[in-house]
Amino acid sequence: MRHLISALLFTLLFALPLRAQDQATLIADRVFLAGDETLTAEGAVEVLYRGARLTAERITFDSRTDQLTIVGPIRLTDVNGTVVLADAAELSRDMTEGVLTSARMVLDQQLQLASTSMTRTEGRYTTLNKVVASSCQVCPSNPRPLWEIRARRVVHDQKERQLYFDHAQFRVAGLPIFYAPRLRMPDPTLKRSSGFLMPSVRTTSALGAGIKLPYFFAIGDSRDLTLTPYVSTNHTRTLEFRYRQAFASGKMEFTGALTRDDLLPGDTRGYLFGEGQFDLPRDFGLAFAVQTVSDDAYLLDYGVSDVDRLASGVAITRTRRNEYIEARIFRYWSIRPGDDNSVLPTYVGDLTLTRRFSPAYLGGEGQFRFQTHGHRRSSDVDTDANADGVTDGRDMARATLMADWRRNWTLLNGMVVSGGFQATADFYSIGQDADYPGTVTRFTPAAMVELRWPWVKTERTGATQVIEPVVQVVWSPDSTDNVPNEDSQIVTFDEGNLFDFSRFPGADAHELGTRFNIGVGWTRYDPAGWSLGVTAGRVFRARDLGQFSAASGLDGTSSDWLLAVQAENTFGLTLMNRALFDDNMNFSRDELRIGYDDGKYDVTAGYLWLVADPAEGRLRESSEFVFDAGWNFTDNWRGTLAGRYDFQAARAARAAIGLQYRNECATIDLSLSRRFTSSTSVSADTSFNLGVALNGFGAGTDGRRYRRTCLR
Structure with missing residues (x-):
């Protein structure tokens, strides 16, 4: 007892x-x-x-x-x-x-330290003698761990959560790899600690074989700095850095690098990216971004990013139930091959005030918007000297005042009748463009009437079908004052804007003329968890006003047919296809996206076809396929495959393959990628990366979910 x-x-x-x-x-x-x-x-x-x-x-x-x-x-x-x-x-x-x-000590159910004897002092320090440390599972059938650290003595500071090794020898599969007379590492419960991080190996055809060795500085509870020297056989001397800081009202992060290499001998190269978000009084928020680079090729040479248009600026926003306010000013800089930044809008400023309301006597829902926009080009040429269709030095400022209203009425038979109007007034100030006067005032009204008739059917199986035909008539004038079109050059016709007042994405262009929009949507919801939806529609016009190009699918007195299909099920499959085609089944656009994820296999793939259209800067047809796939071979092994193929050029644009092994004590990442495209500033490049992380040191490397079970 x-x-x-x-x-x-x-x-x-x-x-x-x-x-x-x-x-x-x-x-x-x-x-x-x-x-x-x-x-x-x-x-x-x-x-x-x-x-x-x-x-x-x-x-x-x-x-x-x-x-x-x-x-x-x-x-x-x-x-x-x-x-x-x-x-x-x-x-x-x-x-x-x-x-x-x-004695044996186990920290956070991960790191094990076995010793001949252990001494505990002051309730803080634990000293172990003749130690073997590892987070690997050791089984009787295979008593040798993947990795281990042998040391004469280890001191664990429970307060600082640090491990101090004396005469440490690191072994992999029992083979000694390196020796350190003194070694300090964080225990698994410590989230942030100054010290070296695991190195990584990167090999590229341009830079040769290289190694990165990051060092992390924990500067208090709210700040940290990581410095990463990078050296390679092609004599690159690079220092990468990352600085992060958290505030009571927000956070910010900066990353960058300074480089001297043989690719551009004698030049100091580098980049700086930064971003931050902060809360301001009265529900306002502030966000800023910094993006700058020394030369057009740096980001691709060093595998930093594929971004080809840099944006630096600040934005202040406020979002409430019936209100949206945004003020932003940005500097844009293109690093695309062939772009001349002197003829591109470099400095751009915007102010938007949007208010939603319900009119007292009209009912329904109304919206009021005030918007200003301005941009500046550095060129002083007031004509289209480079023959790209845009005046080289044109600067512009615009103020827009827009009001719209919409109301629905439901009839006894279930039909929904809607009516609405929109009125937009624009004031333009145009500089350095011989084709336009200094100021232009434009007023564009529009009105619409719409009829919807939703039908719902419930099957015996519990499945529900919803079908909704829609017809809409929109009126607006056939002409208005001519202004430069800077923000609506590319138009996408889809199910989201089939019944909009205007299908132009920006404010410089408004859709004109009388048009008749028709469409029908059908969706089936199955109680088993899958759904299928189809939307079809078309636009008919009283007159062809020549506002749209062939690639938009909206040109002519009748648009292309729009057909969109969406499907998903409980097994992880999602599918979306959107197509634009004429009566002869000639496609102007086709977009297909497929996703599948069942836990073991996952894949996302997409195909895009676009007809040639000089108005959108595309002189030949575009046909591209992209994919990203992964396969979990076992609980520990995962393979990845990604790529992009250009069918018109009959070549791959990018390809990558990766292999990852992860168990309770280590994570190993191998990747091989190839960029096939090249330009005057960037050459085709092959890159190999190797990263190794030891699980069990620091809170960010928890491998307990991969712990194995010993077989008897």
């Missing part, structure tokens, strides 16, 4: 203040006293004290020395979750100091 001995509290802890948190609980099969000074507990002994838990076979307490003599097997778990296993121990009465023999 097991006994809970309350009287033992005074004997075991008589020298401690008798506060509640200082009392201990002892549970054992047998407890007896030897004289007045020695107490012994035997048989499934358990001691609970200040969040710590000790289990053993036998404990003897000597009140003269305040020492616990413990016979194992011993298991000691402290309040931080650190587990100590040992055969025997001599500990102080509060278990914070003492010596343990044949």
